Amino acid sequence: MLESLELTVNGDRHALDAPVGRSLAEVLRDDLGLTGTKIACYEGHCGACTVLLDGVPALSCITLVHAVGGRGVTTIEGLREHPLVDAFVREDALQCGFCTPGQIVSASALLAANPRPTREEIGHAMAGNLCRCGAYRNIEAAIASVGGGR
Amino acid sequence: MELLRPRTIAEATAALRDGAVALAGGTEVVPLLRDGPLLAARLVPLAGVVPRGVDGRRATPEAEQSHEVGAAAATAAPRPVLRVGAGTTLAELEVDPEIPAALREACRLAASPQLRSMGTLGGNLLQATRCWYWRLHSGCWLQGGDRCHAREGEHREHAFFGNGRCASAHPSDPAAALLALGATLRTDRRELPLSELYRLPRDDDRSTTTLAADELLLELEVPSPDASVYLKAMDRKRFAFALVGVAAARSGGEVRIALAGAAPIPWLLAAPDALDEATPLPGTSYKVEVARTLVDRALEAVAP
Numbered sequence: 001m002l003e004s005l006e007l008t009v010n011g012d013r014h015a016l017d018a019p020v021g022r023s024l025a026e027v028l029r030d031d032l033g034l035t036g037t038k039i040a041c042y043e044g045h046c047g048a049c050t051v052l053l054d055g056v057p058a059l060s061c062i063t064l065v066h067a068v069g070g071r072g073v074t075t076i077e078g079l080r081e082h083p084l085v086d087a088f089v090r091e092d093a094l095q096c097g098f099c100t101p102g103q104i105v106s107a108s109a110l111l112a113a114n115p116r117p118t119r120e121e122i123g124h125a126m127a128g129n130l131c132r133c134g135a136y137r138n139i140e141a142a143i144a145s146v147g148g149g150r
Numbered sequence: 151m152e153l154l155r156p157r158t159i160a161e162a163t164a165a166l167r168d169g170a171v172a173l174a175g176g177t178e179v180v181p182l183l184r185d186g187p188l189l190a191a192r193l194v195p196l197a198g199v200v201p202r203g204v205d206g207r208r209a210t211p212e213a214e215q216s217h218e219v220g221a222a223a224a225t226a227a228p229r230p231v232l233r234v235g236a237g238t239t240l241a242e243l244e245v246d247p248e249i250p251a252a253l254r255e256a257c258r259l260a261a262s263p264q265l266r267s268m269g270t271l272g273g274n275l276l277q278a279t280r281c282w283y284w285r286l287h288s289g290c291w292l293q294g295g296d297r298c299h300a301r302e303g304e305h306r307e308h309a310f311f312g313n314g315r316c317a318s319a320h321p322s323d324p325a326a327a328l329l330a331l332g333a334t335l336r337t338d339r340r341e342l343p344l345s346e347l348y349r350l351p352r353d354d355d356r357s358t359t360t361l362a363a364d365e366l367l368l369e370l371e372v373p374s375p376d377a378s379v380y381l382k383a384m385d386r387k388r389f390a391f392a393l394v395g396v397a398a399a400r401s402g403g404e405v406r407i408a409l410a411g412a413a414p415i416p417w418l419l420a421a422p423d424a425l426d427e428a429t430p431l432p433g434t435s436y437k438v439e440v441a442r443t444l445v446d447r448a449l450e451a452v453a454p
Contacts, residue, residue: 020151021151043184043185044180044264059177059264059265062177064193066153106263127389128264
């Protein structure tokens with residue numbers, strides 16, 4: 001059943017119709033053209049689809065778009081100016097790059113809550129973002145470099 | 151699929167009575183709807199209906215005065231009890247200093263940050279087994295079939311207690327912690343010890359909980375122990391289900407121990423040597439040894 005909804009993404013309000021059961025990730029990519037958010041496992045394991053809902057990391061592939069409610073969505077497109085983007089390039093924190101948007105979204109939430117995380121805190125906060133290229137050490141270094149390098 | 155918009159507990163339970171499926175954090179329900187084990191024509195979102203947050207966190211007045219009245223009176227004071235809404239997320243509990251250590255740690259070690267931010271305590275307690283034969287909708291015994299495929303198949307992650315019919319292992323870390331803590335539950339119609347929420351599936355009724363189809367889990371009461379701990383053996387350091395999880399809580403002289411990843415339901419261990427009565431499958435006998443070690447460490451951690 002199509003049901004209309006309103007969605008605020010990166011500060012922009014959108015009014016749209018979607019069938020109940022459609023995921024936030026599909027709406028972002030296919031209806032709003034925000035293809036920075038990736039769908040990989042499509043079952044909530046890999047973290048490639050991570051977005052922020054009112055600043056809290058969530059898996060958009062298993063979030064039903066009608067359940068977002070009034071929460072503001074932030075995607076990787078809303079983090080263009082974030083220092084993490086340059087840090088990931090500088091520290092060579094990606095190879096294929098497919099997991100990178102989710103990595104940066106999760107890392108941005110960590111740094112917002114904890115501007116100078118320890119390596120242990122980075123490991124705990126980033127556990128839900130898998131990288132099949134295995135760039136973990138450089139991802140950790142990139143986050144640490146923005147967060148004061150501890 | 152249709153999305154209902156209940157505003158009250160009564161509206162939500164009425165919808166459940168008509169066969170709708172409850173949706174809280176969605177981390178379990180959404181993948182199960184996609185993969186087939188769960189069917190729903192209507193969803194009932196529970197956000198805004200089921201309580202969220204931790205309440206009654208203040209200590210009793212007697213306990214607040216314990217510095218003045220001395221140790222004897224302080225130990226006689228009633229123990230504070232926390233009321234935790236079933237809609238509270240694991241991420242909220244993980245960082246709450248008022249929450250007993252066993253539950254906080256069980257939440258911290260569960261799943262991934264994103265899943266903990268989305269998933270609720272109530273949903274976690276009611277999650278389905280991770281057994282792949284069940285997840286892949288294979289028509290196993292728990293799904294009404296003739297046999298448990300895991301017994302003769304792959305069962306390294308499976309049970310070593312209560313596995314006579316279904317060999318799956320209940321994955322909830324918080325459930326083990328809450329069992330050890332002696333938590334009680336409030337639903338829309340009754341109060342019960344958490345241990346009575348779960349039951350081993352039988353031939354004539356294969357559900358693993360005593361919850362009615364239209365019953366809503368609302369709140370938990372969590373007593374404050376003198377000491378508690380949760381230890382978890384995993385295949386990797388983070389973001390994995392428990393091979394074995396051990397929770398222990400000491401209140402005065404009494405220690406309660408509960409296990410995750412051990413039986414088709416969260417498992418209360420009557421005493422440490424009750425591990426001698428385990429019934430492991432060939433592939434799960436290693437878990438008994440892991441449990442022994444973790445139980446020893448947990449007892450040491452909560453000792454006075």
